[in-house]
Amino acid sequence: MLLIRCPVCEMDRPELEFRYGGEAHVARPLDPSSVSDQDWAEYLYFRSNPRGVHAERWRHTSGCGRFFNAIRHTVTDRILATYKAGEPKPDLATLTGETGR
Amino acid sequence: MKFSALTLLRQALSGNTGWPEQWRSPEPKASYDAVIVGAGGHGLATAYYMAKEHGMRNIAVVEKGWLGGGNTGRNTTIIRSNYLWEESQGLYEHALKLWEGLSQELNYNVMYSPRGVMMLAHNTHDVQVFKRHVHANRLQGIDNEWLTPEQAKDFCPLLNISKDIRYPIVGAALQRRGGTARHDAVAWGYARGASAMGVDIIQNCEVTGIDRDPSGAVSGLQTSRGPIRTKRVGVVAAGHTSVVMGMAGVRMPLESYPLQALVSEPVKPAMSCVVMSNTIHAYMSQSDKGEMVIGAGTDAYTSYSQTGGLHISSHTLDAICELFPPVRRLRMLRNWGGIVDVTPDRSPIIGKTPVPGLFVNCGWGTGGFKATPGSGNVFAHTVATGEPHPINAGFTLDRFRTGRLIDEAAAAAVAH
Ligand SMILES: Cc1cc2nc3c(=O)[nH]c(=O)nc-3n(C[C@H](O)[C@H](O)[C@H](O)COP(=O)(O)OP(=O)(O)OC[C@H]3O[C@@H](n4cnc5c(N)ncnc54)[C@H](O)[C@@H]3O)c2cc1C
Ligand SMILES: [Zn+2]
Numbered sequence: 001m002l003l004i005r006c007p008v009c010e011m012d013r014p015e016l017e018f019r020y021g022g023e024a025h026v027a028r029p030l031d032p033s034s035v036s037d038q039d040w041a042e043y044l045y046f047r048s049n050p051r052g053v054h055a056e057r058w059r060h061t062s063g064c065g066r067f068f069n070a071i072r073h074t075v076t077d078r079i080l081a082t083y084k085a086g087e088p089k090p091d092l093a094t095l096t097g098e099t100g101r
Numbered sequence: 102m103k104f105s106a107l108t109l110l111r112q113a114l115s116g117n118t119g120w121p122e123q124w125r126s127p128e129p130k131a132s133y134d135a136v137i138v139g140a141g142g143h144g145l146a147t148a149y150y151m152a153k154e155h156g157m158r159n160i161a162v163v164e165k166g167w168l169g170g171g172n173t174g175r176n177t178t179i180i181r182s183n184y185l186w187e188e189s190q191g192l193y194e195h196a197l198k199l200w201e202g203l204s205q206e207l208n209y210n211v212m213y214s215p216r217g218v219m220m221l222a223h224n225t226h227d228v229q230v231f232k233r234h235v236h237a238n239r240l241q242g243i244d245n246e247w248l249t250p251e252q253a254k255d256f257c258p259l260l261n262i263s264k265d266i267r268y269p270i271v272g273a274a275l276q277r278r279g280g281t282a283r284h285d286a287v288a289w290g291y292a293r294g295a296s297a298m299g300v301d302i303i304q305n306c307e308v309t310g311i312d313r314d315p316s317g318a319v320s321g322l323q324t325s326r327g328p329i330r331t332k333r334v335g336v337v338a339a340g341h342t343s344v345v346m347g348m349a350g351v352r353m354p355l356e357s358y359p360l361q362a363l364v365s366e367p368v369k370p371a372m373s374c375v376v377m378s379n380t381i382h383a384y385m386s387q388s389d390k391g392e393m394v395i396g397a398g399t400d401a402y403t404s405y406s407q408t409g410g411l412h413i414s415s416h417t418l419d420a421i422c423e424l425f426p427p428v429r430r431l432r433m434l435r436n437w438g439g440i441v442d443v444t445p446d447r448s449p450i451i452g453k454t455p456v457p458g459l460f461v462n463c464g465w466g467t468g469g470f471k472a473t474p475g476s477g478n479v480f481a482h483t484v485a486t487g488e489p490h491p492i493n494a495g496f497t498l499d500r501f502r503t504g505r506l507i508d509e510a511a512a513a514a515v516a517h
Contacts, residue, residue: 001410002402016412020401022356041502045354045445049343051405074357074405 006060007068007082013060021057023047024069025089051075053092058082071095104208123289124296129303132330133161135484136322137337138308138345140164141173142284143462143469144337145291145302146477147484152298154478155485160300163324165307169288172339173470175439177362177384177396179375180471181218181279183238183245188495188507189448190241195492196475197278203474209290211282212389217374218279219248219256221424223268227380231274238276248273257374259425266423268381281375281386287473311349311459319349319458335460335484340405340440342463349456353463354501355442358399360467361409361417363436367391371427383420385428393428395421399441399467409438441466445501447510451480451493460484461498 002015029035029043048054054074059067070082071090080095102108102121112119135151137144140162151157164170180200182193199206200213222228231247238245250262253273262270292302303326310323311334321330338345340357368391375386377396384396397417400409414436422429444450444464449472451462462480465472475492482490489497500506 001412015401015410037502037504041354042352045501046352047343047354047356049353049356049403051341051344051357054403056402072402074403077402077404077406 002077002079004058004070004079005082006063006066007084008064008066009060011063013063017060017062019059019061021059021067024055024057053080053096055089057085104210123293124302127301127303129161129163129306129324129326129329130301132321133301134159134331135333135335136160136329136331137162137335137484138322139171139337139339139341140168140288140292140302140304141171141337141339142169142287142291142473143173143339143465143476143480144335145169145288145295146473147335147337147462147480148300148302148477149291149295149298150478150481151485152295152300155481157485158299161303161329162295162300163303163306163308163322163329165305165325167304168292168302169285172439172441172465173284173288173473175362175437176284176470177386177394178281178284178470179218179279179377179384179386179396179468180213180282181276182243182471183218183220183234183274183276183279184509185234185237186448186507186509187241189509190238190243191492192449192475192479192496193472194241194243195478196472199474199478200282201278203282203287203290207290207294209286209293211286211290213280213282215278215280216386217256217275217277219253219374219376220274221253221270221376221378221380222272222274223270223378223380225271228272231272235274243276244278245274245276248275257372257376259372259427260376261424261426268378268420268423270424279375283389284470287470291477308345308348311345313349313456317456319456332458333460333484334458335462335480337462337480339463339465339469340442342442342461346454346461349454349459351454351456351459353461354445354450354498355464356403357405357440357442358402359404359406359409359438360399360441361397361414361436361438363395363397363414363433364388364392365395365428365431366434368393368431372425376424378420378424381420381424383417383424385421385425392434393431399443405440407438407440443467445510446506446508448507449476449496450498451476451496452483452489452498453487454498
């Protein structure tokens with residue numbers, strides 16, 4: 001079970017308090033009727049699914065109820081950073097450099 | 102060597118010292134007519150049928166680890182074909198028919214055992230969904246029948262059909278032709294058959310790059326054992342499909358999740374069928390060694406860790422202990438995880454890709470073992486002829502653009 005730091009509550013809490021929300025920074029097209037079928041499919045269904053560092057959404061359902069983002073390594077499952085929704089993605093090079101991975 | 106009662110007897114008398122190796126372990130050649138990436142059951146079956154039915158003998162299967170060491174060797178081996186949509190019924194029933202004759206076809210005992218697969222219903226929604234499946238299956242000539250809780254208990258005496266449990270059993274759907282098979286034997290049997298027809302099976306050979314010519318078509322592979330030239334590549338890499346396809350710049354509608362299973366200490370025969378409960382995430386059957394084989398759910402998040410959270414398997418054991426009270430006294434012997442590649446509609450992708458010469462067979466998620474022979478059979482046709490077989494024609498990558506999904510996810514309305 002993961003131990004996840006909620007950036008809103010500023011506390012480390014067990015995974016069971018959270019709901020996973022899939023890949024982060026996948027923006028809904030502002031004008032859906034103007035995008036091609038392929039771009040709409042990309043938005044709905046295609047995911048980067050990396051073997052490595054992944055930016056993903058979590059929701060603190062049993063806590064503050066807020067969505068936030070996390071950077072996790074998908075082989076070690078280690079969470080490298082969490083940050084509030086709307087904040088930019090942290091620089092991955094510094095994050096991975098810091099932990100030696 | 103052909104396996105028969107006579108060869109067994111002869112080996113027994115000579116102290117089992119004369120068994121030959123069952124497949125060759127050749128060095129990779131500089132070039133092949135086609136290369137399959139991934140020596141799981143699906144990849145090996147693909148190569149077998151390419152050689153057998155399409156006469157392609159100058160082909161190879163490359164595997165980064167050992168043969169059958171991926172999900173093929175990690176799954177709970179449940180086989181059934183009672184899916185909802187016609188496309189799925191066609192595909193899984195094609196596989197089930199091949200299972201029925203597979204040991205004879207391969208001259209290798211895959212221990213296919215049609216012992217019956219019973220899926221439990223716990224609420225009104227389950228009853229409606231399963232009855233719809235029963236009717237849809239019977240219209241297609243696929244066996245599936247509805248049982249009352251009492252009939253379910255007759256079929257599996259271990260079941261607890263008390264009304265006083267957290268999720269009482271209110272009925273069940275039974276496919277009698279469903280069952281199990283020996284997972285390793287499936288991989289070994291196909292490997293042996295393919296190798297005998299000249300297919301090179303190359304283990305410890307990780308694909309690290311996909312080469313393309315100026316027109317964009319596939320021209321070869323980079324591997325940990327050197328480059329291989331080929332104009333046709335079939336990727337059958339299960340949980341690692343996004344990674345391998347990324348080498349050709351192709352993004353996939355896939356997410357990879359850990360899925361777990363566990364086995365108990367072996368006990369005397371106590372359960373002669375397979376029981377599944379999608380709603381409370383519990384799957385159980387008894388292996389021929391006597392272990393209770395238990396399937397758990399996936400973790401909530403994508404991962405390549407090949408383990409899973411302990412709370413996931415303990416959640417499954419909660420359900421198992423309530424459904425099968427005698428199991429409470431068993432100790433669990435081992436648990437493990439595999440990485441499963443899940444599509445948005447929970448149906449596989451078997452077909453062409455935007456890159457000429459590159460084909461993909463993936464997205465089997467939590468339930469592709471049952472399809473192994475059928476999947477290999479139709480994918481062999483696809484790679485050999487360049488066009489899908491009628492049975493896999495609907496399972497395109499393009500369906501996510503056109504919207505023609507084969508939505509077994511919505512059909513089941515639970516993880517399965
Ligand atoms: C715990 C668990 C329980 C399951 N239970 C069931 C069940 O009861 N019934 C059912 O029908 N299905 C079940 N499944 C699903 C089933 O196991 C899979 O759908 C099926 O085995 C997939 O077979 P495959 O040959 O495609 O994949 P695999 O057997 O995973 O083969 C893929 C191979 O590709 C190789 N590979 C990956 N990347 C590379 C690379 N870069 N270079 C070379 N090789 C590479 C891997 O090493 C691997 O050997 C279960 C899965 C799990 C994990
Ligand atoms: Zn919070």
